[in-house]
Amino acid sequence: MDMWYTEKHSENVGITMKVSRTLFSGKSDFQQLDILETLEYGRMMLLDGLVMVTERDEFVYHDMITHPALFTHPDPKKVLVIGGGDGGTIREIMKHKNVELAVLCEIDGLVIDKSIELLPSMSCEIDGSNPRVKLHVDDGIAYIKAHQGEFDIILVDSTDPIGPAEGLFEEDFYRTVFAALKDDGIMVAQSESPFYHAEIQKNMYGNLRSVFPIVEMYQAFIPTYPSGLWSFAFASKKYHPVRDFDRERARGRDFHTRYYNEDLHLGAFMLPTFARENIEG
Numbered sequence: 001m002d003m004w005y006t007e008k009h010s011e012n013v014g015i016t017m018k019v020s021r022t023l024f025s026g027k028s029d030f031q032q033l034d035i036l037e038t039l040e041y042g043r044m045m046l047l048d049g050l051v052m053v054t055e056r057d058e059f060v061y062h063d064m065i066t067h068p069a070l071f072t073h074p075d076p077k078k079v080l081v082i083g084g085g086d087g088g089t090i091r092e093i094m095k096h097k098n099v100e101l102a103v104l105c106e107i108d109g110l111v112i113d114k115s116i117e118l119l120p121s122m123s124c125e126i127d128g129s130n131p132r133v134k135l136h137v138d139d140g141i142a143y144i145k146a147h148q149g150e151f152d153i154i155l156v157d158s159t160d161p162i163g164p165a166e167g168l169f170e171e172d173f174y175r176t177v178f179a180a181l182k183d184d185g186i187m188v189a190q191s192e193s194p195f196y197h198a199e200i201q202k203n204m205y206g207n208l209r210s211v212f213p214i215v216e217m218y219q220a221f222i223p224t225y226p227s228g229l230w231s232f233a234f235a236s237k238k239y240h241p242v243r244d245f246d247r248e249r250a251r252g253r254d255f256h257t258r259y260y261n262e263d264l265h266l267g268a269f270m271l272p273t274f275a276r277e278n279i280e281g
């Protein structure tokens with residue numbers, strides 16, 4: 001018998017996928033975690049019933065949360081990821097050989113454990129085998145308060161602003177991130193869908209602009225996220241992601257990326273008008 005999973009994106013619209021089996025279903029102290037085997041998108045992780053990653057399209061999200069910042073900063077050595085317990089963002093950071101240390105601070109140990117067990121293509125660098133990676137099971141807000149002035153780059157790879165991630169979209173949090181960055185540090189955070197989440201974006205970018213001198217939105221196409229059009233916030237103390245971008249360094253990278261490239265880096269910051277309007281002051 002066919003099983004179908006549906007995530008509602010609004011009261012009247014959703015995405016539906018055929019599923020062959022459930023690999024894990026359980027509740028942590030923070031959220032409901034399900035990992036399903038789909039027919040077209042490979043293994044898929046859900047948190048509280050919402051798609052977090054699928055094996056087929058995760059490369060878009062993980063390339064784009066990572067490489068624009070790591071190719072804008074001239075020499076990132078210490079990077080922090082908040083959330084991101086599937087490991088995909090850390091896997092991409094590890095492709096940058098100049099990074100000496102990447103710290104993953106994920107609030108939910110169950111997400112890390114089950115990703116290591118069931119999503120090896122994403123979690124390959126968080127399984128304890130890489131000495132350049134450190135794991136902390138902790139609230140990102142608490143962790144960052146205790147590590148001021150330490151990081152070149154902070155990537156906020158979080159869930160939506162409800163439940164444990166709510167505080168990760170607030171001005172107070174961005175002030176703590178600002179203080180946890182070095183003087184030329186950069187933060188990138190996933191910033192929802194311009195199509196469905198205009199109100200969240202307006203608040204989030206307003207909060208970011210009251211803290212960081214440089215704030216830009218960029219976009220990526222992610223088939224399994226609401227509307228397919230997703231966005232990221234680039235907030236920086238010094239380097240601008242377009243004006244200070246060294247295209248030749250990105251072009252000469254010594255690793256493969258399936259989505260990111262030096263031309264797309266620039267194109268991603270060119271926004272459709274309605275998306276621009278979401279974040280105008």
Ligand code: SAM
Nearest residue numbers: 052083084085106107108139140158159164165
């Ligand atoms: N790619 C996904 C997306 O945008 O749909 C997000 C990946 S998911 C692995 C995000 C992770 O953020 C979850 O595992 C969740 O437990 C974690 N998270 C949420 N709030 C957090 C917090 N305050 N501190 C650390 N991690 C948090």
